[in-house]
Amino acid sequence: MTALAGIRVVELAGLVPGPFGCMMLADLGADVVQVSRPGPRAVPVGPLDRGRRTVTLDLKSPSGVSSLLSLVSRADVLVEGFRPGVAERLGFGPPVCTAANPGLIYARMTGWGQDGPLASRAGHDIDYIAVSGALAPLGRSGSPPPAPLNYLGDLAGGGMLLAVGVLAALVSRARSGRGQVVDAAMVDGAGLLTTFLHGAVASGLWPGPRGSNLLDGGAPFYDTYATADGGFVAVGAIEPQFYAALLAGLGLDSDPALPAQHDVSGWPELRARFAAAFATRTRDEWAEVFDGVDACVAPVLSPSEAPSHPHLKSRSSFVAVDGLTQPAPAPRFSRTPAAPPAPPVTTTVEAVLDSWS
Known part of the structure; x- marks a missing residue:
């Protein structure tokens, strides 16, 4: 038996955030029925639709x-991603649905939330992360913040927040017998x-502007470097023992003139030395150098390369669904493991009601 x-x-089928949250619920064992509108879909059927009847x-x-x-x-649970007021206008807002089912969890996935001056405005991931303060710290010093795909707003701050809200509401209902409305807004998430970051700034651990701090590419020992073949390696050698292993792997551990790790004035020289060293070998050669070494150095893999990494292969972190390789369900459970994801299937309302009788 699975967890859900x-x-x-x-x-109610929508764009990325709602489907991602519902994919997580389906991965964990929920019986998710996706309601699509007639006509062509705005987004083609893909991995986010796995495990559903439609x-x-x-x-x-x-x-x-x-x-x-x-x-x-x-x-x-009902999940909808319309702008505020649309579901009510169409005749299936929370009052109508909870009258039909008082225990219903009515989950609403939006960008700006159900209220506030921007609630009815259009927006996308980049707008929500911009206003929330999540975008400004990203990127190199002296450069504009980059568009970081849609990881922060749509997926982590949106769909994953929705799934957490639904799960919490289900736990609450198990105790009270009562459903409720979940307002999952990407700007909040x-x-x-x-x-x-707010805590780091308040404590003085994040003193500088974008691209000059410990975790934003400012520190040469927490950054990415180009390799001889045009690839990249990621370095996260913060702790002294990991930093020492990094220097040894790069052949710089015996250089007495090397600036100290936390001497900020020496960071430009350290970065130049690291960049020159990493440029002497290919990405995979550096992976071999640091294989089994606690230096916090890893090859930067593309999404198509990641499934072949030995660690991910050993954990079966990727699975094939209908011939398409994609991330496996997570997290993992000792007693109620997730079943292998299945491709979406088309059905009818009558068939669903028969199975839910």
């Missing part, structure tokens, strides 16, 4: 709303990811 076996989720409903029609409410009446 018996939990029924109705997911039905098609026109939620702008009374019959479509009626069918949705029939699913909701037997579900534990992205801000939450900066909690450590």
